[in-house]
Amino acid sequence: MNKDMIKVVQSELNRMHNANLVVDGDAGAKTQLALQQVSVLPTNWKTKRKLIGFIQHVATLEGIDAGSIDGRWGPQTENAYSELTYKLEHGKLPEPWRQEEFTGESSGQWPLQNEAAMNAFYGKVGTNQGKANSPYPLKFSWKPSKSTMSFTCHKKVAPAIERVLQRVLDHYGLPEIQRLGLDLWGGALAVRKMRGGSKWSTHAWGTSIDWDTARNKLRWGKDRASLARPEYDFWWKCWEEEGAVSLGREQDRDWMHVQFARLK
Numbered sequence: 637m638n639k640d641m642i643k644v645v646q647s648e649l650n651r652m653h654n655a656n657l658v659v660d661g662d663a664g665a666k667t668q669l670a671l672q673q674v675s676v677l678p679t680n681w682k683t684k685r686k687l688i689g690f691i692q693h694v695a696t697l698e699g700i701d702a703g704s705i706d707g708r709w710g711p712q713t714e715n716a717y718s719e720l721t722y723k724l725e726h727g728k729l730p731e732p733w734r735q736e737e738f739t740g741e742s743s744g745q746w747p748l749q750n751e752a753a754m755n756a757f758y759g760k761v762g763t764n765q766g767k768a769n770s771p772y773p774l775k776f777s778w779k780p781s782k783s784t785m786s787f788t789c790h791k792k793v794a795p796a797i798e799r800v801l802q803r804v805l806d807h808y809g810l811p812e813i814q815r816l817g818l819d820l821w822g823g824a825l826a827v828r829k830m831r832g833g834s835k836w837s838t839h840a841w842g843t844s845i846d847w848d849t850a851r852n853k854l855r856w857g858k859d860r861a862s863l864a865r866p867e868y869d870f871w872w873k874c875w876e877e878e879g880a881v882s883l884g885r886e887q888d889r890d891w892m893h894v895q896f897a898r899l900k
C-alpha cells in the first residue's frame with residue numbers, strides 16, 4: 637500500500653462519501669474515520685486491510701473484477717487496481733484490445749490459444765495440475781517478504797518451466813536474478829476469465845505465469861515495462877526456446893505474462 641494507492645482511496649472517499657479529506661496519501665485519523673463509515677468493510681479490520689478492501693469495493697462498483705472484498709492484496713487486486721486507476725484517469729475502462737482466440741495450425745509444440753485447442757491438449761480448465769520446482773526462491777510479487785520453491789501449474793508444462801528456471805540460474809546467478817527481479821513470481825494457475833474479456837484466461841489451465849507484476853503492468857508497453865529491457869533478452873530466449881510465448885515480445889502488452897499457448 638503506497639501513497640498513490642492511499643490517494644486513490646481518499647479521493648474516492650471524497651467523491652462517494654463526501655468525506656472532505658485532504659488527498660495527501662497519508663492514512664491519518666480522518667481517513668480512518670471515513671473508512672469506518674463504509675458499510676461493506678468489517679469494523680474489526682485494521683486500517684491497511686480497510687484501505688485494500690475499499691479499493692476492491694470501488695473497483696467492483698466500477699465494473700472491474702476484483703474478486704471478493706477480503707482486504708488482501710494479491711494478483712487479482714493488483715490488476716483490479718491497475719484497471720481502476722486507468723478508469724479514473726481516462727474516464728472509461730480500456731477497450732478490450734485482446735484478441736481472445738487464435739485459429740489455424742500451431743507453429744510449435746503447444747496448442748494455439750483457443751478454448752477448443754486448449755481443452756483438447758490440456759483438458760478442462762483447472763484439471764491435470766502438477767508442480768513446477770524452482771532452483772531458487774520465488775518471491776510473491778505482491779508480498780516479497782514471502783517466497784516459495786514451487787508452484788502449481790499444468791503438469792504438461794512443468795518440466796519446461798523447470799528447465800527455463802535452471803538455465804536462468806546458470807546464466808544470471810542468484811544475485812543478478814534478484815537484482816533484475818526475475819525471482820518476483822506473480823502467479824500461474826487462476827481459473828478465471830481474461831481481464832476485460834469473456835473467454836477463459838490461459839491461466840485457467842495453469843499454462844501461464846506472471847512475473848514482476850508491479851514493474852510490468854497489464855497495459856504498459858516497452859517504454860515502461862522493465863521486462864522489455866535488453867538485460868532480459870536471455871530470460872525471454874529461454875522461454876521462447878521451450879515454445880512459450882511472451883505477450884510483451886509478441887504484442888508489446890502484458891509484459892509480466894508468459895504462456896504455453898501459441899498465437900500462431
Ligand SMILES: [Zn+2]
Pocket residue numbers: 839844845846892893894
Ligand atoms: Zn498473466
